[in-house]
Amino acid sequence: MEPQQESTAGGRKRRRRGGVGKRQKASSSSQQAPPPAPPSEAPSQPEKRRRKASEAAAIPKGRKPTSLLDKMRARLSGGHFRMLNEKLYTCSGQDAFDYFKNEPKLFDVYHAGYQEQMSQWPEKPVNVIINWLKSHNKSWTVADFGCGNAAVAKNVKNKVFSIDLVSDDPSVISCDMAHTPLEPSSVDVAIFCLSLMGTNFPSYLQEANRVLKPSGWLLIAEVRSRLDPNTGGADPDKFAEAISQLGFSLVSKDMNNKMFVLFYFRKKEKSKVVENIDWPQLKPCLYKRR
Secondary structure, eight states: OHHHHHHHHHHHHHHHHHHHHHHHHHHHHHHSOOOOOOOOOOOOHHHHHHHHHHHHHHSOTTOOOOSHHHHHHHHHHHHHHHHHHHHHHHSOHHHHHHHHHHOHHHHHHHHHHHHHHHTTSSSOHHHHHHHHHHTSOTTOEEEEETOTTTHHHHHOSSEEEEEESOOSOTTEEESOTTSOSOOTTOEEEEEEESOOOSTTHHHHHHHHHHHEEEEEEEEEEEEGGGGOGGGTOOOHHHHHHHHHHTTEEEEEEEOOSSSEEEEEEEEOSSOOOOSSOOOOOOOOOOOOOO
16 A cells, blocks of 8 residues: 555656646746747738628628718718709700709719619619610611610610710710700610600600601600509500500500509501690609608
């Protein structure tokens, strides 16, 4: 029994000596100056990409502005858009042309707000029209009345005359849509994509009739509420009938989309235009003031 106790005691002593030795080494090493840190290396390109991706993922898409300044800017921008939108729906095309000609930057404000509104639509009518053009004759000449950012011209191979009130794009014709520089019977397709906004919108359609070739196409996309009699809008059948009296035949009418209505007309080969057409009043598409 005693040899085992001595062995155990010896073992404890050895363990204590070992522990003291480690403490002494740690103490002596702590007294020495630490080695200089190696120079930091710049992150590699893959690492930078990973960091950017993680940072982007941390910010949800379409997040609402959080700072007071961002909220104030968003409200101010939205207010400007609503004001300009109301003006376009409640004045003549010539008045709108003169107004934005004097203040061209306001047209950029309007289109920025317009694009924001369009981003909330599940389907955009301009994309439907673009796909329709792609499925037809690429040699057709197109007139895009109220072209906005000229999306049609940018996405089809056809020759496109892009027309709007104001533009800093030299390829866009700036004018009142009731009086364009296009030659009579010079285009195969005329487009009005959410652009029958003036109080004199029938004059825009008369201009489209003037520049269209016989058998040419007239495509009209309009906000659904403007053609809903139940909410104060025009009767879509009466609207189509008025355009027919201008010299067109209704080929088809697409009312499947909950946001817009799309009409496909074709100009008659020979027709006598009715002089006093009873045009229905299109309801202005106005936004509530906040």
